[in-house]
Amino acid sequence: MDRAWNFSAGPAALPEAVLRQAQADLLDWNGSGASVMELSHRGKRFMELAAATEERLRRLMGIPANYRVLFLQGGATQHFAQIPMNLAPRDGSADYIVTGVFSRKAVSEAAHHVNANVAATSEADDFRSLPPRDTWRLDPSASYVHYTPNETIRGLEFHDVPDVGDVPLVADMSSNILGAPLDVSRFGLIYAGAQKNIGPSGLVVMIVRDDLLERAPQPIAKILRYAEQAKNDSMLNTPNTWGWYLAGLTFEWIEGQGGLAVMGERNARKSATVYAAIDGSDGFYRNDVQRSARSRMNVSFVLHDTALDAVFLQESEAAGFIGLKGHKAIGGMRASLYNAVSEPAVDELVKFMRDFAARHG
Structure with a gap:
């Protein structure tokens, strides 16, 4: 499986x-x-x-x-x-x-x-x-x-x-x-x-x-x-x-x-990759958190059109992603990047996000 x-x-x-x-x-x-x-x-x-x-x-x-x-x-x-x-x-x-x-x-x-x-x-x-x-x-x-x-x-x-x-x-x-x-x-x-x-x-x-x-x-x-x-x-x-x-x-x-130093470096790279995809999407995706306080563990983002939320979740699940739905308190999406989430997984997510924006932008 x-x-x-x-x-x-x-x-x-x-x-x-x-x-x-x-x-x-x-x-x-x-x-x-x-x-x-x-x-x-x-x-x-x-x-x-x-x-x-x-x-x-x-x-x-x-x-x-x-x-x-x-x-x-x-x-x-x-x-x-x-x-x-x-x-x-x-x-x-x-x-x-x-x-x-x-x-x-x-x-x-x-x-x-x-x-x-x-x-x-x-x-x-x-x-x-x-x-x-x-x-x-x-x-x-x-x-x-x-x-x-x-x-x-x-x-x-x-x-x-x-x-x-x-x-x-x-x-x-x-x-x-x-x-x-x-x-x-x-x-x-x-x-x-x-x-x-x-x-x-x-x-x-x-x-x-x-x-x-x-x-x-x-x-x-x-x-x-x-x-x-x-x-x-x-x-x-x-x-x-x-x-x-x-x-x-x-x-x-x-x-x-390699211990916590390696985990810290890896988590910094993972979160930077996702935030770069959000910030570079020409407004298709948006993160509203003060940049100096952005989380390395939980990256929340919204789509420019909330009508696309259900489509994003449906297509992402079909592509093999789970857990991307944002908390009910704020809606939108959330990618949690804990230690067990690999860099290849993050790369695949960013690739999907860019493809989705290209098709629905």
Whole structure:
């Protein structure tokens, strides 16, 4: 069966090598006579896999020794609520930078557990730009500052790490983690849903500084407390063993590709190729995001005539492309260029876009 050119925003493409290894292991993983999904998470084989997976991620990202790596469940949305429970007293405050739908959702969920202050937002611009730094109203006594480095729906990205002083910086990196090198020491907590650059949905990878685990500001169930998960090596309850295993294969694949420096260079080339096709289309395609904030992971674009949207999607699917329909909140198209999306796939997309414009322009 031919594989599609997959530009889905999430769940998204996985490296073909990872899928083939998982396929080969499905009935007999690691000589166990069973799949990884059928074995105890407390057995020797899985415990070794868990330790190796964490160590590989630490190497890839250069995670300092004073940070814990957690493999959790619930998706990033659950942690919109769980983070303030763990990091802030109920009568305390936290600052939020709102640059899209997901950071806005983070504020909404956090507001049940902390005074969630919108310290900056670009909502008035319909999230087409980043709020200028001189407009940020940060509280030096806030428990943390939360932001979303890459917003998948509009395709808006911070290309640097904001300086927020001594307040811990918390980042929802669901859509750009592992996409380029990163100085983890700039953050208090990083979390990411796995379904874009890590593995299948249902797993959340969290990197949290030790001192933040010592906070116990709100009375919450043990299962929700990050310190308890860290104490139990992310196995306070039965974890997502399948997701953990696939994450490990993905980390191994990234290492084999040359690591995050290579991923960053490749992702920059891929996004530049698609943006060049949009900008060079004489108005047939258009991207409305501030150029300095354009995402390397999610390239959104509209056609000059919305009547052509359905035709574009129909013809692109017939040509072997999937996942190009834009989010319902803004319409149009979106090409997600995560690590597993190859440069040949991007070249094929651009070739199709140019051919479509020539035929329908």
